[in-house]
Amino acid sequence: MIKKYFIPETIEEAISLKNQHKETGKYLAGGTILNLSFNKKKYEVYIDLRKLNLDEIKKNEKGNLEIGACVTFQKLISSEIIPEQLKKAAMLMENRNIRNMATIGGNIVGGKTVGDLIPTLIVLEAMVKVYGEEKLVLVEEYILRKDERFIEKIIIEEKNLEKLYGVRAHSRTSDDLSLIGAAVTYNKDQEKIKDIRIAVGGVASTVIRLKDIEKELEGTILEKQLLTHLIRNYVEPLTDFRGSKEFKAYLAGELVAECFEIA
Ligand SMILES: Cc1cc2nc3c(=O)[nH]c(=O)nc-3n(C[C@H](O)[C@H](O)[C@H](O)COP(=O)(O)OP(=O)(O)OC[C@H]3O[C@@H](n4cnc5c(N)ncnc54)[C@H](O)[C@@H]3O)c2cc1C
Structure with a gap:
């Protein structure tokens, strides 16, 4: 109490x-x-944390995006300098009442597998500025370590915002948590894809990056059938009241493929 x-x-x-x-x-x-x-x-x-002025969004002198830890989902959506992929991820949050309160810092520390911003932050290689520490920590690592140190802000490098991207999620109703969430970023060299990042939520206890599949696809021409096959056989979701493990694995493959199509 x-x-x-x-x-x-x-x-x-x-x-x-x-x-x-x-x-x-x-x-x-x-x-x-x-x-x-x-x-x-x-x-x-x-x-x-309300009096700590952690709700600023700005571009720093290097052109990198800095987002205060207490910036709400709704503020991300309303900001003129937040890129489209982060806005789309924030829009996945189930309703506006929650978006008005929920913060980006709370989403990261909460570390939930269905956290809607997390796949996108991971594929953008977003970094956490822990107060008092010089070295930035990747959001991916911060979550894996179950770190709870004070987050001052989140930093996203400009070069990562220039990559092709896709964000998708599926929920049972429009006012429910996402069942599976996915995000990808990559660059294209002629028809070949490179610098691939794929993150999926809802298939493990936290959002995970599919590093083995990223490696397998690096420098290839994307084939949807191969991609969905690889993902379905790689992820190991749990059956629960939201869906069976087979359904979730199928969905993960389809959503990642859609992310590539959108990009
Ligand atoms: C009804 C409902 C619906 C929801 N729907 C969604 C949804 O659709 N999508 C989704 O992603 N999430 C959803 N959530 C989960 C939640 O809203 C989000 O994860 C949200 O981003 C948490 O942020 P918060 O600011 O409310 O965190 P809080 O509840 O204030 O804090 C969460 C954790 O973060 C820590 N923390 C917060 N800020 C900092 C900081 N700066 N430094 C260190 N630690 C910090 C707190 O100590 C706490 O451990 C839902 C929750 C509810 C109750």
């Missing part, structure tokens, strides 16, 4: 509060995960 609620004025203060309360304390951004009743029972201290 929540016993203490802090609204710090600086990041240093937020981190110091977190260090004092360790596992019982949580940073609170949009609260769409933390304010679920079972989470409110789990923690004792919330450290609200």
